[in-house]
Amino acid sequence: xxxxxxxxxxxxxxxxxxxxxxxxxxxxxxxxxxxxxxxxxxxxxxxxxxxxxxxxxxxxxxxxxxxxxxxxxxxxxxxxxxxxxxxxxxxxxxxxxxxxxxxxxxxxxxxxxxxxxxxxxxxxxxxxxxxxxxxxxxxxxxxxxxxxxxxxxxxxxxxxxxxxxxxxxxxxxxxxxxxxxxxxxxxxxxxxxxxxxxxxxxxxxxxxxxxxxxxxxx
Amino acid sequence: xxxxxxxxxxxxxxxxxxxxxxxxxxxxxxxxxxxxxxxxxxxxxxxxxxxxxxxxxxxxxxxxxxxxxxxxxxxxxxxxxxxxxxxxxxxxxxxxxxxxxxxxxxxxxxxxxxxxxxxxxxxxxxxxxxxxxxxxxxxxxxxxxxxxxxxxxxxxxxxxxxxxxxxxxxxxxxxxxxxxxxxxxxxxxxxxxxxxxxxxxxxxxxxxxxxxxxxxxx
Numbered sequence: 001x002x003x004x005x006x007x008x009x010x011x012x013x014x015x016x017x018x019x020x021x022x023x024x025x026x027x028x029x030x031x032x033x034x035x036x037x038x039x040x041x042x043x044x045x046x047x048x049x050x051x052x053x054x055x056x057x058x059x060x061x062x063x064x065x066x067x068x069x070x071x072x073x074x075x076x077x078x079x080x081x082x083x084x085x086x087x088x089x090x091x092x093x094x095x096x097x098x099x100x101x102x103x104x105x106x107x108x109x110x111x112x113x114x115x116x117x118x119x120x121x122x123x124x125x126x127x128x129x130x131x132x133x134x135x136x137x138x139x140x141x142x143x144x145x146x147x148x149x150x151x152x153x154x155x156x157x158x159x160x161x162x163x164x165x166x167x168x169x170x171x172x173x174x175x176x177x178x179x180x181x182x183x184x185x186x187x188x189x190x191x192x193x194x195x196x197x198x199x200x201x202x203x204x205x206x207x208x209x210x211x212x213x214x215x216x217x218x
Numbered sequence: 219x220x221x222x223x224x225x226x227x228x229x230x231x232x233x234x235x236x237x238x239x240x241x242x243x244x245x246x247x248x249x250x251x252x253x254x255x256x257x258x259x260x261x262x263x264x265x266x267x268x269x270x271x272x273x274x275x276x277x278x279x280x281x282x283x284x285x286x287x288x289x290x291x292x293x294x295x296x297x298x299x300x301x302x303x304x305x306x307x308x309x310x311x312x313x314x315x316x317x318x319x320x321x322x323x324x325x326x327x328x329x330x331x332x333x334x335x336x337x338x339x340x341x342x343x344x345x346x347x348x349x350x351x352x353x354x355x356x357x358x359x360x361x362x363x364x365x366x367x368x369x370x371x372x373x374x375x376x377x378x379x380x381x382x383x384x385x386x387x388x389x390x391x392x393x394x395x396x397x398x399x400x401x402x403x404x405x406x407x408x409x410x411x412x413x414x415x416x417x418x419x420x421x422x423x424x425x426x427x428x429x430x431x432x433x434x435x436x
Contacts, residue, residue, distance in 0.1 A: 016351070016387055018421065020311055022244035027309075027427050057311075057351040057423045060386050091245075093238055093275075095313055095421060097353065099387040133234070133275040135315065137355050137417065168278050169234055169317040169417070199355065199387070201419045203236065203313060205275045209245050 006113040007065060008049075012103025013192075014062035015072050015096055019083045022091040033083035034059070040078050050075065058095070069189035072098070073121040073181050080177060081126050084206050094204040098188045101139070101197030110196055118189040123178035130177045133170040133203040134184055138195040149194065153187035170203075180204070224331040226267075226281035230321030231410075233290050233314055236276040237301045240309040251301035252277070258296050268293065276313070287407035290316070291339040291399050298395060299344050302424050312422040316406045319357070319415030328414055336407040341396035348395045351388040351421045352402055356413040367412065371405035388421075398422070 021029040034054065038044070043052065049066030052059060052075075061075050080094050101110060136150050154171055158164045160183050163174040173180045188200040239247040252272065256262070261270065267284030270277060270293075279293050298312050319328060354368050372389055376382045378401050381392035391398045406418040 014386060016385075018311070020238045020240060022238060022240060022242075024240075024242050024308075026240035054428075055385060055390075056349050056426055056428050057388075057390070057421050062386065090242075093236070097387055097419065102387065131274050135417070135419075137357060139355060139357070167234075167273060168232060168280065169315055169320065170275075172273075172275070199353070201315065201353075203275050208274055210272075210274050 004113045005116050006111060008063035008068045009065070010103060010111045010113065011100060011115060013068040013072075013100045014060060015076070015098045016058040016060055017076055017079060017097075018058035018095050019080060020093045020095075021083060021087050022093070023087060029083055029086045032086055033079050036082040037075060037078045040082075041074060058097075067119045068100075069118050069185045070121050073123060073185040076185075077123050077126065077178055077181050080204065080206075081128060084128050084177075087207070089207055091208055092206045094202075094206075096184075096200075096202040096204070098185070098200040098202075100188065100192040100199075101195075102199075115193060115196070117193065121182045121185045121189075123182055125179070126177040128177040128206060129175065130180055131205045131208065132173045132180045132184065133167065133205075134173055134200070135170050135202075136187055136191065136200045137198065138191050139197040139199065149191040153183075153191065156187060157183045177204075177206075222331045223334050224329060225283060226286045227283070228321060228329045228331065229318060229333060230328075231286040231290075231318045232278060232280035233294070233316045234276040234278055235294055235297060235315075236313045237298060238311045238313075239301060239305050240311070241305060247301055247304045250304055251297050254300040255293060255296045258300075259292060276315075285337045286318075287336050287403045288339050291341060291403040294403075295341050295344065295396055295399050298422065298424075299346060302346050302395075305425070307425055309426055310424045312420075312424075314402075314418075314420040314422070316403070316418040316420075318406065318410040318417075319413075320417075333411060333414070335411065339400045339403045339407075341400055343397070344395040346395040346424060347393065348398055349423045349426065350391045350398045350402065351385065351423075352391055352418070353388050353420075354405055354409065354418045355416065356409050357415040357417065367409040371401075371409065374405060375401045395422075395424075 049064055050071050051062045084092055138149055165172045191198045267282055268289050269280045302310055356367055383390045409416045
């Protein structure tokens with residue numbers, strides 16, 4: 001048993017995503033973006049590697065098969081991009097929760113086996129500039145070294161050409177939506193090769209008025 | 219040195235909070251809610267125990283002195299309640315990141331010392347019903363037992379009379395905003411007595427149309 005290579009479903013790889021158009025028209029924008037993402041990624045095809053369930057607070061996207069990070073990143077990029085295009089320059093935020101290593105809803109018992117290497121994420125430039133507050137949490141570590149993979153991921157973000165600053169409890173990435181998502185999904189997926197249970201939370205802000213007028217976004 | 223009782227500032231106790239009115243009028247609602255919270259909690263007084271810095275993506279609230287969880291919970295409850303009252307039944311979401319044990323921005327070197335016991339959170343009922351997707355992460359644990367305090371916290375939420383269900387990667391709490399926040403802040407603060415570094419992420423949804431029409435919130 002312990003020699004088998006685990007599937008994404010066995011490892012429990014997936015995310016929760018929400019988009020928040022700051023607009024009276026938010027419901028239509030969200031529903032249209034979900035439909036558009038479904039269409040662009042051809043999620044009606046029988047061989048799609050992901051499953052989707054939309055709930056009251058956010059949408060769950062779980063990986064059944066195939067390369068986990070690239071599929072999830074493509075879903076996130078397409079959903080956020082679609083909603084942004086439809087929002088006509090209005091402020092929009094998105095929240096992501098990425099999780100690896102917790103296949104059950106509440107328990108985190110891993111099946112014994114080998115964790116497969118993940119492919120890097122490659123996304124075409126979106127033309128949408130974002131600010132993202134990013135936190136990465138390796139959970140099942142040895143109790144002392146959990147900051148090391150985080151620092152390595154931050155260094156990688158800096159090397160990628162994004163603007164990287166730090167705030168309390170989060171690293172702020174600024175740049176093209178696709179580049180920001182690539183760094184975030186790759187870092188999570190890379191740490192996941194070493195640490196069985198790793199989660200990442202991201203708050204993305206697009207067209208924030210506080211960039212222009214200095215007024216605070218709460 | 220190791221006998222001293224650490225201050226909240228030395229431990230690094232604080233949160234990031236954002237509110238997202240799904241309304242064309244979002245900017246005024248956010249700025250008014252920040253001001254109203256400042257006024258209600260009398261944050262101009264020289265002896266206030268918290269410090270506030272509003273950034274592009276969210277607002278940082280750090281605890282300098284006094285009881286950490288009750289002060290942070292009061293800020294969160296007042297800000298969300300104020301924005302909800304001003305949103306006139308429109309959909310509003312809020313995101314919280316609670317953190318203990320990471321006093322620096324990027325490093326988590328704890329000063330040696332005793333972690334003081336925290337007071338329980340008590341908030342008057344708000345009359346606002348919310349759904350919250352809640353995740354709790356004890357980080358600097360011994361590598362195997364990090365699910366135990368989480369399960370204990372979930373049991374406590376159930377005992378408190380809230381509706382508790384689980385989704386992938388999050389526990390869903392439904393009930394009065396004040397009761398939901400009390401459970402979340404108390405759980406985080408209780409786990410923080412045992413585990414030096416513990417964070418919690420919460421997505422709160424108010425007046426979601428998907429409750430009424432079954433349409434998905436993305």
